[in-house]
Amino acid sequence: MVTEDEAMRRAIALAARGLGTTSPNPVVGCLLLDAEGEVVGEGFHAYAGGPHAEIVALAQAGELARGGTAIVTLEPCNHTGRTGPCAQALIGAGVKRVVIAVDDPTPRAAGGAAALRGAGVQVETGVRRHEAEQGNIAWLTAVRRGRPYVTWKYAATLDGRSAAVDGTSQWITSAPARTDVHTLRSTMDVIMVGVGTVLADDPQLTVRYLKDGTLAIKQPLRVVVDSHGRTPAGARVRDAAAPTWIVTTDEIGAGPEGRVDLNALLAALFSRGIRSILLEGGPTLAGAFLKEGLVDQVIGYVAPKLLGAGKTAVLDAGVTTIAEAIELDLTDLTQIGPDLRFTASLRQKPSDHPAHHPYSEGMAI
Numbered sequence: 446m447v448t449e450d451e452a453m454r455r456a457i458a459l460a461a462r463g464l465g466t467t468s469p470n471p472v473v474g475c476l477l478l479d480a481e482g483e484v485v486g487e488g489f490h491a492y493a494g495g496p497h498a499e500i501v502a503l504a505q506a507g508e509l510a511r512g513g514t515a516i517v518t519l520e521p522c523n524h525t526g527r528t529g530p531c532a533q534a535l536i537g538a539g540v541k542r543v544v545i546a547v548d549d550p551t552p553r554a555a556g557g558a559a560a561l562r563g564a565g566v567q568v569e570t571g572v573r574r575h576e577a578e579q580g581n582i583a584w585l586t587a588v589r590r591g592r593p594y595v596t597w598k599y600a601a602t603l604d605g606r607s608a609a610v611d612g613t614s615q616w617i618t619s620a621p622a623r624t625d626v627h628t629l630r631s632t633m634d635v636i637m638v639g640v641g642t643v644l645a646d647d648p649q650l651t652v653r654y655l656k657d658g659t660l661a662i663k664q665p666l667r668v669v670v671d672s673h674g675r676t677p678a679g680a681r682v683r684d685a686a687a688p689t690w691i692v693t694t695d696e697i698g699a700g701p702e703g704r705v706d707l708n709a710l711l712a713a714l715f716s717r718g719i720r721s722i723l724l725e726g727g728p729t730l731a732g733a734f735l736k737e738g739l740v741d742q743v744i745g746y747v748a749p750k751l752l753g754a755g756k757t758a759v760l761d762a763g764v765t766t767i768a769e770a771i772e773l774d775l776t777d778l779t780q781i782g783p784d785l786r787f788t789a790s791l792r793q794k795p796s797d798h799p800a801h802h803p804y805s806e807g808m809a810i
Contacts, residue, residue, distance in 0.1 A: 621782030
């Protein structure tokens with residue numbers, strides 16, 4: 446027998462297995478307990494258009510779900526998209542109680558809790574809410590703001606250098622850190638760089654080295670911000686290993702200084718179903734995103750090395766005095782091999798909170 450709290454923790458872990466493959470849908474995990482509190486089914490949403498977590502768990506449980514409890518990380522949907530409404534499936538299976546971590550913020554998919562209560566099902570919400578929100582933070586933030594969640598990832602020495610004076614940068618961090626980056630890439634919809642990084646390093650920007658040795662199920666979209674179309678025809682980002690979008694001002698429009706309008710770019714990506722972006726470089730593009738207030742999270746890999754000179758990890762971010770410094774809230778600090786990986790969210794000012802954005806495009810549920 447497991448407690449509902451323990452079951453929700455497992456459901457959150459299951460949900461994480463869908464990171465990188467479910468957009469524009471959220472990641473969701475579900476456990477089904479029978480009337481005695483034993484686990485009789487579990488599932489997660491693996492890909493957009495595929496069965497939802499509740500449906501997978503119900504299929505495993507069969508008749509054992511009747512009179513039992515469903516533990517689900519996100520409010521069951523109550524509409525028909527590519528698949529049927531999960532709330533009605535739970536009702537039809539005779540589930541007696543549903544425990545939900547996070548309410549669905551999208552008008553089209555919400556209403557599942559009300560439908561369940563209307564059918565006489567006991568509903569409890571808010572169990573491990575914060576933990577479930579963090580596991581689904583990219584999707585939740587994206588649908589609330591109407592733009593993808595942006596994580597800026599960089600690697601640097603202890604004195605903040607991303608390359609030596611001669612331009613060499615391979616490898617600042619260790620092999621374990623680089624493997625960790627590929628795992629991070631596998632959870633994202635987009636890997637984004639500026640054309641300067643393409644010209645300097647010719648990266649492939651694919652998921653290649655996962656910790657368990659498995660191959661990526663899906664390669665993220667590669668996006669090169671290339672205002673004036675300078676990406677060479679033979680660049681590795683143009684190979685067939687993953688889809689690529691070379692973004693120019695002719696296609697997306699110009700923002701400050703005649704470069705690609707980043708707000709317009711994010712809006713275009715959101716309309717394509719993109720919910721998470723890993724911004725990998727370089728320092729000019731990172732500075733531009735920070736200057737526009739478009740970075741949500743920072744993940745830095747810091748190597749125990751000193752260069753004393755060379756390229757810094759970020760350039761002009763719009764900060765001219767210490768009072769304007771961009772403040773971060775550290776959420777995780779982990780040693781990866783000899784390196785340190787820190788994760789931090791940007792501390793928002795009251796003026797940074799946008800008006801609610803109705804979720805109306807890209808729904809693939």
